[in-house]
Amino acid sequence: MTRLRPTVAEIVEQTLALYEDLDFSYVRAWKSKSTSRRAVGFMPVYMPREIIHAAGMLPVGVMGGGDRLDIIKGDAYFQSYLCHIPRSTIELALSHRLDSLDGMVFPSICDVIRNLSGMWKLLFPEKMARYLDFPQNFDPALGGRFYRQELESLRSALSELNALPPQDSALTHSICLFNKNRRLVKALYDLRASKPWLVPTYEAYLLLRAGNILDVEEHTQLLEDYLVRVESEPRKPMDNIRVIVVGSFCEQPPLGLILTLERAGCYIVDDDFVLASRWITADISKTGDPLEALVEAYLKNSTFHSSKFEGSTPKWRHLIEQVKARQADGVVFAAPSFCDPALLDQPQYEKGLEEAGIAHTTFKYAENTGQFQNIREQIGTFSDSLKLWSEAP
């Protein structure tokens, strides 16, 4: 029997339901199929999900609670001058919504997430909680070697969860599955950049978020379906400006904010949302030692980012290249309040953009921001001014 591809509307409905399900029911259902199944959560920004997958487990991206989670206990754990994502993540856990996760990985991105790994150890001692350090030295013999040891240690911690020894063949298989997934995510981003009227960011974003939770093969299928179906959607180009959104890599903007940007006249042609699915920018080698392949991919083919040290090259160089490659008209800095990594980078980016004559605008948000009127006006003005500029004789 041939499988009927879901329509775009059905895909959006499915991904929205996944996005809104703060109880992670999908994870529960996935685990219920076998008693040996385990699920392991990870925080932004990047996680080599292949390692979790190869251990026979579901990697689950936890990106805070968004704007639909009431914070009842979480605020008591964080001062007012810290960002919002750690409090909503703690809230999810204390309200038992993360009970289906057998462990959590806290990748090295900033001191808030780093310290959250220790809080997890104190609050949930029965659960695996690992901090995963990334190399800041990109020499394979130094940083590469260290990162490999980190991954080996993570691998053995995972194998304690289901008492299955790690297998290289399984890891190679996982690498292949995620390579395919990444290629389709890239295709989605490329299509959005070339025909932004066809792929609203609202939809692309939901698809990406679905990849945080769905089994990789299921997600790959969904991406394929969407890419085929969306081509025949009756969508028409509008007089929007093309922008890149920067700074939203960890605590995510509420969906309403993404919609606001689009409605205020922007086509988002690139962004740094949900980076775990796009961190590695080329296929990971499926030959040779698979752990080494993951290391090499990190060292050589990972995207530019605030959490990676740029000692010698100016911070803004990659962003300007991205602006050119995506033919963007401008950059929107949208960072969560109190996000040191994003906010400390911003003036550097701005300097570079100004020197290159690229327009930009800036605002801050929290994942639970509910009012977008000011942002709508600001972005509307930004968009109008860019249009005027481009129409000027």
Add this chain to the structure above:
Amino acid sequence: MTTPPAARPPEIHKEPSMLLQKNMLADYFTRVSKAREEGKKIAYTFVPGNLTELLHAFDVVPVYPEINALQNGMRKRSAKFILDAEKIGHSEDVCTYVKADLGMLLNGNVGPTGEIIPEPDILLLSYTGCFTFMKWFEILKQHYPKAEVVMLQVPYQGEGTPTPAMREYIVRQLRESVIPAFERISGHRFEEDRLREQLRRSAEAEEGLVFALQSARRRPSPIDAYFGGVYYIGPMFTAFRGTPECVDYYDTLREEIQNRIDAHAGPITPEGPMAEEKYRLIVEGPPNWTHFREFWKLFYDEGAVVVASTYTKVGGLYDQGFRHNPDDPLGTLADYCMGCYTNLNLPTRVELIEKYIRDFEADGFLINSIKSCNSFSSGQLLILRELERRTGKPGGFFESDLVDPRYFSAANIKNRLESYLQMLDQRRSQAVA
């Protein structure tokens, strides 16, 4: 955050060690300002996980932007600097040490003593215990394009203990990347014996610091291990470790404290010897520098003595037994870098403070939560709960900032401290009843 001080508030009551430190600092800033003329290379670097002995072994002069920021905070110059950094686009949300430093740079890089701090030849990024360090030096690199950035990544003790892999990573970076870079830039060959000599003196001075810190176990405590403590760590955590002056400083300090012990005397405050010791407290978190004396006064006026603090461990946990080991020069630098306080995970921090509460027979503990510093502050409310649960001792929670005076409210802190101490009184009277 991270830093010790050695400051010079006006009209302060000064002990010999303070006068000595004052002169050491003045000499140091003069040395820094003249380094170029003398053909010396200059490295900007951070306090936690600093490689001062290694820099000395190359005859490179270290400059610590954190120290400049805190010194400018104490001299009430940081407010303008922070505003200047915000004017060029830096967010009000981020670490104020970075902004105070940038503001100083924007105003001609005139250091805390009025002498110009020369541009760096090297930006030695000892990335230990604080993510912001990386951002800070990326920003500085843009201002000093000719400076070479040398990165030493020190892995975080996420699982509570340093592993051999982490140690090996640091040693290899030192050997294969940091030392060759210093050889190239300084023009001096690396001489291990020179480093060993420095490390030997470091270990000697470290004994003196530990003597000072441990003296607070006595009743009355002869020192204040937070407000006084930040002076005591000054030479050790900065440009002096490994030098003969540093050894001399700790000899002087030891003698001074021994005299107080012999006399059953309490700490010396800026207004002279402290009266009766009424409360013994532990403090977690850095101090506020812009109102440092005012902050301290709130404590000594009430007879509250800090007997141990975590801030005095940002440059190493010598009190827990670590000493630089001249027989394993690179390995010991690795151990040192990994062991700094902000590189410890949260459970280890809780255990350490719990130990302090017990070992120093504290009546309670306070947390000074610093708006600037995610490295210290994130998770402190859980530290508070855990410690109360484990020790049964009450905790107090303050909020301020390091060098941004906008976030220091003396009235608020005074109220909190007073009600906290009243609560301690009540507990005592209940215990007696």
